Amino acid sequence: MADAALHDAPRNVANKAANKSLARWLISGPxxxxxxxxxxxxxxxxxxxxxxxxxxxxxxxxxxxxxxxxDLSWDNYSRFFEDFIYARVFLKSLLYALTTTVVCLVMAYxxxxxxxxxxxKYRDLLLLLVILPFWSNFLIRVYAWMIILxxxxxxxxGLNSVxxxxxxxxxxxxxxxxxxxxxxxxxxLPFMVLPLYANLEKHDPALLDAAQDLGANxxxxxxxxxxxxxxxxxxxxxxxxxxxxxxIFAVSDILGGTGGIMIGNVIxxxxxxxxxxxxxxxxxxxxxxxxxxxxxxxAWVARPRRETHA
Amino acid sequence: xxxxxxxxxSRRFGDFTAVDNVSLSVxxxxxxTLLGPSGCGKTTLxxxxxxxxxxxxxxxxxxGVDLVGTSPEKRPVHTVFQSYALFPHMxxxxxxxxxxxxxxxxxxxxxxxxxxxxxDVRLGEFGTRYPHELSGGxxxxxxxxxxLVTHPKVLLLDEPLSALDAKLRAQxxxxxxxxxxxxxITFIYVTHDQGEALAxxxxxxxxxxxxxxxxxxPHRIYSFPKNRFVADFIGTCNLYDGKIAxxxxxxxRFDVQGLGGVTMAHPEGVQEGSAGTLALRxxxxxxxxxxxxxxxxxxxNRYKGxxxxxxxxxxxxxxxxxxxxxxxxxxxxxxxxAGRIRFFEVGDAVTVGWPVDAGHFVHG
Numbered sequence: 001m002a003d004a005a006l007h008d009a010p011r012n013v014a015n016k017a018a019n020k021s022l023a024r025w026l027i028s029g030p031x032x033x034x035x036x037x038x039x040x041x042x043x044x045x046x047x048x049x050x051x052x053x054x055x056x057x058x059x060x061x062x063x064x065x066x067x068x069x070x071d072l073s074w075d076n077y078s079r080f081f082e083d084f085i086y087a088r089v090f091l092k093s094l095l096y097a098l099t100t101t102v103v104c105l106v107m108a109y110x111x112x113x114x115x116x117x118x119x120x121k122y123r124d125l126l127l128l129l130v131i132l133p134f135w136s137n138f139l140i141r142v143y144a145w146m147i148i149l150x151x152x153x154x155x156x157x158g159l160n161s162v163x164x165x166x167x168x169x170x171x172x173x174x175x176x177x178x179x180x181x182x183x184x185x186x187x188x189l190p191f192m193v194l195p196l197y198a199n200l201e202k203h204d205p206a207l208l209d210a211a212q213d214l215g216a217n218x219x220x221x222x223x224x225x226x227x228x229x230x231x232x233x234x235x236x237x238x239x240x241x242x243x244x245x246x247x248i249f250a251v252s253d254i255l256g257g258t259g260g261i262m263i264g265n266v267i268x269x270x271x272x273x274x275x276x277x278x279x280x281x282x283x284x285x286x287x288x289x290x291x292x293x294x295x296x297x298x299a300w301v302a303r304p305r306r307e308t309h310a
Numbered sequence: 311x312x313x314x315x316x317x318x319x320s321r322r323f324g325d326f327t328a329v330d331n332v333s334l335s336v337x338x339x340x341x342x343t344l345l346g347p348s349g350c351g352k353t354t355l356x357x358x359x360x361x362x363x364x365x366x367x368x369x370x371x372x373x374g375v376d377l378v379g380t381s382p383e384k385r386p387v388h389t390v391f392q393s394y395a396l397f398p399h400m401x402x403x404x405x406x407x408x409x410x411x412x413x414x415x416x417x418x419x420x421x422x423x424x425x426x427x428x429x430d431v432r433l434g435e436f437g438t439r440y441p442h443e444l445s446g447g448x449x450x451x452x453x454x455x456x457x458l459v460t461h462p463k464v465l466l467l468d469e470p471l472s473a474l475d476a477k478l479r480a481q482x483x484x485x486x487x488x489x490x491x492x493x494x495i496t497f498i499y500v501t502h503d504q505g506e507a508l509a510x511x512x513x514x515x516x517x518x519x520x521x522x523x524x525x526x527x528p529h530r531i532y533s534f535p536k537n538r539f540v541a542d543f544i545g546t547c548n549l550y551d552g553k554i555a556x557x558x559x560x561x562x563r564f565d566v567q568g569l570g571g572v573t574m575a576h577p578e579g580v581q582e583g584s585a586g587t588l589a590l591r592x593x594x595x596x597x598x599x600x601x602x603x604x605x606x607x608x609x610x611n612r613y614k615g616x617x618x619x620x621x622x623x624x625x626x627x628x629x630x631x632x633x634x635x636x637x638x639x640x641x642x643x644x645x646x647x648a649g650r651i652r653f654f655e656v657g658d659a660v661t662v663g664w665p666v667d668a669g670h671f672v673h674g
Contacts, residue, residue, distance in 0.1 A: 204393070204395065206391050206393050206395040207395050207397060207398075209362060209382075209389075209391070209395065210389070210391055210395035210396075210397075211397075211408070212362075212381075212382045212383045213360055213361075213362075213382055213383070213387075213388055213389045213457075214383075214388060214408055214409035214412055214456065214457070214460075215383045215384075215409050215412035215413055215460070216383055216408075216412050217383055220412060224408070225397060228399045229398070229399055
């Protein structure tokens with residue numbers, strides 16, 4: 001009996017390991033499958049589409065042309081690089097997204113610090129206030145800015161009357177790059193606040209005491225202790241703001257006018273209005289590449305380094 | 311003039327008085343310990359010296375200059391924190407360089423001083439490591455090196471060894487003593503561990519409820535506790551409340567319920583009839599088997615009793631003996647006999663005894 005039990009032991013261990021890996025697949029399988037079907041495959045379809053020709057009435061032309069030859073070419077890519085206008089929209093979108101990210105960071109940092117340092121009672125209330133805008137419709141919130149920035153708004157009239165005192169020509173706030181950035185910042189601010197808060201809240205207050213004890217003033221304590229320790233939160237927040245802001249089209253559609261067009265608008269136009277799917281695919285691939293490039297650059301800048309003096 | 315002088319310092323948090331009119335002075339080069347149970351005000355006092363907290367009243371003078379109004383970063387006082395508070399994003403060398411950088415030391419000088427500081431704490435090879443790559447004892451040494459590298463006038467240590475295991479703690483205690491001797495900087499050490507305080511300090515201030523109960527050198531704190539609290543807090547102590555029944559020259563008879571009359575030294579200025587407490591250390595008590603006499607206690611005190619409990623600790627055994635009158639007597643015996651595990655068993659009839667000069671009279 002005892003012998004049998006001993007011989008069973010390794011088999012039980014093996015069974016347990018098998019069960020464990022089965023459980024793992026059961027849990028991670030469905031979401032993995034979902035991602036493959038609804039993300040990886042569409043990406044591949046898009047890459048394939050970018051080499052094909054547009055159909056006469058939208059969509060794609062047949063894969064084989066009249067002669068039975070495969071209709072695949074770099075034509076769509078050449079078009080992208082030949083016409084400078086697309087690169088310009090790309091650069092402008094990058095600029096808008098970067099500005100949005102920086103403004104969000106500058107605005108979110110004090111807010112996240114305030115929340116992290118407030119007592120438990122107010123902390124939950126403040127966090128609730130940060131996510132409260134999500135409870136109303138996104139488009140309505142952006143439309144509201146149309147009114148706030150519109151020429152008849154108290155803001156516009158007040159600003160222009162002040163400018164008038166200095167003899168400066170009245171300015172139009174709405175339908176400009178400025179309006180787009182205001183909208184982008186407004187929409188994305190919570191995505192910067194939350195990861196920053198999550199990071200700052202974990203900081204050990206003894207570290208700031210130690211820094212002060214060792215001679216660091218408030219400025220030095222921030223730049224040498226708090227900020228470097230918050231970098232993971234800064235990068236998480238920056239990624240959550242920059243990547244969606246780069247591809248968004250609704251905000252620039254509503255607030256940007258003709259001058260404030262972003263790459264998202266051009267892609268939407270190509271796919272839905274011009275119905276040039278192949279070229280729309282090229283632009284989409286470019287957008288993904290740009291986002292990856294910037295994220296990779298940020299990761300490279302923030303790579304862990306071993307210095308003798310920190 | 312003392313290096314650091316604390317004059318009538320009080321600190322209240324709402325209704326709670328954390329530090330209650332404390333006055334004490336610390337000499338240059340001294341290893342001074344604030345000892346007391348948690349909540350006695352020792353850490354609050356330390357934080358006020360560092361500048362993280364301000365007294366509600368009183369003065370803290372360093373070299374005769376009041377520190378109140380000087381922010382922590384400008385005080386020539388550094389702290390070793392209980393949690394070490396090493397900067398996790400800086401290497402060991404970066405951590406040690408930090409106070410030098412803040413002081414505006416030239417880069418070349420920083421390099422030399424960091425190397426020197428690393429060697430001083432035997433971490434010469436560890437400059438490029440990060441704090442999370444070090445053991446507890448190594449982190450502790452980095453924290454000390456970082457706090458000492460700019461040669462502050464006073465080093466404050468807030469229970470720095472409490473996170474270490476017992477063996478390492480004993481080793482670090484010896485290192486601390488040597489380090490303090492070497493650098494000659496005044497150490498103010500906060501601990502709740504009376505053994506640590508006795509081992510390390512030149513002088514100890516025993517604190518309770520915001521007040522200093524006794525301030526003296528370690529052996530006097532241990533042997534001549536000023537009151538019941540100090541006697542009870544420092545080490546183990548048999549404490550018997552009673553009354554002085556009679557005085558004969560420098561010897562008196564002290565009546566203890568459950569024990570009887572105890573012959574002991576008569577402290578000056580204490581009247582016959584006054585109440586007090588007899589404090590008696592377990593290691594000063596002898597035990598002998600029933601029928602034999604306790605050796606070398608002369609005219610001392612002898613009581614019959616029975617062993618009720620014993621605590622075998624390896625090197626020593628603590629016996630709890632119930633005297634015939636009902637009083638409990640804790641006695642400590644070294645297990646020094648050849649091949650002996652212990653001398654007595656529970657239920658053994660014994661005689662406990664101690665010399666006339668073993669007990670110490672304390673007020674209330």
